[in-house]
Amino acid sequence: MKEEKTISSVGEFELIRSCFSSSVPSDVTGITVGLGDDGAVLDVPRTQELVVSTDTLVEGIHFSSDDDPYLLGRKALRVNLSDLAAMGAQPRWYLLSLSLPPSTPLSWVTEFSRGLKEDGERYKVALTGGDTTGSKGCRIMTITMMGYLGKGRALCRSGLQLGDRLFVTGTLGDATLGLAHHLGRMTLSDSEDAIYLMQRHQLPEPRIAFGMGLIDAALAHGAIDLSDGLVADLRHLCTASKVGAEVDVEKIPLSHAARRQLEAHDGDLLTQILTGGEDYELLFAVSPGCLGAVANLADQMGLAITEIGVVTAGSSVNFNLNGTPMRLGSGGWTHF
Amino acid sequence: MKEEKTISSVGEFELIRSCFSSSVPSDVTGITVGLGDDGAVLDVPRTQELVVSTDTLVEGIHFSSDDDPYLLGRKALRVNLSDLAAMGAQPRWYLLSLSLPPSTPLSWVTEFSRGLKEDGERYKVALTGGDTTGSKGCRIMTITMMGYLGKGRALCRSGLQLGDRLFVTGTLGDATLGLAHHLGRMTLSDSEDAIYLMQRHQLPEPRIAFGMGLIDAALAHGAIDLSDGLVADLRHLCTASKVGAEVDVEKIPLSHAARRQLEAHDGDLLTQILTGGEDYELLFAVSPGCLGAVANLADQMGLAITEIGVVTAGSSVNFNLNGTPMRLGSGGWTHF
Helix, strand or coil: CCCCCEHHHHCHHHHHHHHHCCCCCCCCCCEEECCCCCCEEECCCCCEEEEEEEEEEEECCCECCCCCHHHHHHHHHHHHHHHHHHHCCEEEEEEEEEEECCCCEHHHHHHHHHHHHHHHHHHCCEEEEEEEEECCCCCEEEEEEEEEEECCCCCCHHHCCCCCEEEEECCCCHHHHHHHHHCCCCCCCCHHHHHHHHHHHHCCCCCHHHHHHHHHCCCEEEEEECCCCHHHHHHHHHHHHCCEEEEEHHHCCCCHHHHHHHHHCCCHHHHHHHHCCCCCCEEEEECHHHHHHHHHHHHHHCCCEEEEEEEECCCCEEEEECCEECCCCCCCCCCC | CCCCCEHHHHCHHHHHHHHHCCCCCCCCCCEEECCCCCCEEECCCCCEEEEEEEEEEEECCCECCCCCHHHHHHHHHHHHHHHHHHHCCEEEEEEEEEEECCCCEHHHHHHHHHHHHHHHHHHCCEEEEEEEEECCCCCEEEEEEEEEEECCCCCCHHHCCCCCEEEEECCCCHHHHHHHHHCCCCCCCCHHHHHHHHHHHHCCCCCHHHHHHHHHCCCEEEEEECCCCHHHHHHHHHHHHCCEEEEEHHHCCCCHHHHHHHHHCCCHHHHHHHHCCCCCCEEEEECHHHHHHHHHHHHHHCCCEEEEEEEECCCCEEEEECCEECCCCCCCCCCC
């Protein structure tokens, strides 16, 4: 059996050179100083504000050691792009910190960087710096995503107003069902459904253009990306805005695959769909006067959006299934 | 024995609220949206360019589990500030990603955040976002530091020119001797020397004002902060600038404490001083016509600077001790 080459056999600087030095798509502008200096120097257009967000993925928590590193590279970029989408920003540049045990196979890093590069090209974001360190245990990666938007136009969590309608993009619950299947916690009889749901978990689609469209036309009062699950993220949004919400659970958009699982299993799956994270769809609030305009925006982009509830006074966030309140506990992912 | 409270007993969101929500010094400007949204929104002044850098500290590699978390918080901030100092930038805002095992004592995080806050006030930088995750093994923290400088004025590694004189701030080798003492690899008979050298390792002083002074007066052709050691970092600088260098080792500035160790031990300590990292002093290149002006700048700031060598043609970087070339190997820290 051929012994696999590890990163310790090539060394830190050669690893950076061979895997990460060419991760700048040709059409990304604003890089005065990129990779290889003490810091990156970036030119934020003068009418714009910088938007920056960071997310860490930890082996054993966010991914497992035998997950495909190519897909992981793509996902690491996408979850960060999703944060910028939720602000309405145009993503442009990113930093990568990678902490790896010296025994990490070189091919793992090559594949991870191939995924990063491919989606960097797709979303037109450039790697402009980072840090590479050893690790005593697991593999850890932190991406810091930077972009910009017009001054004073950010889609904040705190902007919700009474009577706003709550919308989501796409379909919810797919990622959590895909993950359950991947971990062997749920068996999907239909292999096409399994592939579809797994892919929704592995390759979320950041709603960048739609987020930018919402702020361009000033259509939304606030937004969040659904990383922790609908229940937890709606609570985050309502807490920040000091409002409550009523959600009609039967209106929540489900994919055909998710609907088939819901019909095949008992009702418990519904709670999982409401509380499971990692869909990375946008949840946003629209004033009643803008419903037509927001529908037109979604049509224009070919993106499905669905009204699922309304912003209310007070602080309680209620999920009603055909008019009957559901009991959901606190819901959502928490790390400790 | 009283059982210590862990972070899992308070939970992720309460941990963030109690430890990190008030880390914004009152005099830091430009924060349109800070902590608690999907991303931070920051206003880079229109004549300025964004400068951004990231550094990760890993338990078992950069620090040990019984290191003082208060000092660690301060150091984590300072090593990142040092990167911005090496570009000549004014630091303003930072992000923190923290990955911790659920068994981490709450007091560890409280102390870590106290150190961060204290030095945040000192250097006038504000925490504007981040991520908190669990970890299966060690504690890991990544700080992303942001600031700005005048357009086109960054102190890059690639700007060195033939005949430039090489300077360093402060004294070199203190941190590596302090660390050797801390790890029990070297015994210091003088306890005051031990305290001094340990402190140089634990609390490096980022040379922010001096870096900014260098670009304000356009006095330097390039700079780097000495994190990997003089030998490795000078090579990084020369490689980026496609030049060589000659260093007169006897000119390298040493503290009284380091000089006493050098005299007490055999010559091998000199190699350690030249290759040991974490001094976080600046190494920079000045054209012969600016020597007077740079000396005045240093005097004005009360900072010692020392000329240690010259930029040469070719690509070889030589260290000469009283005219005799030293053999130093590749030198410097590498992670794999």
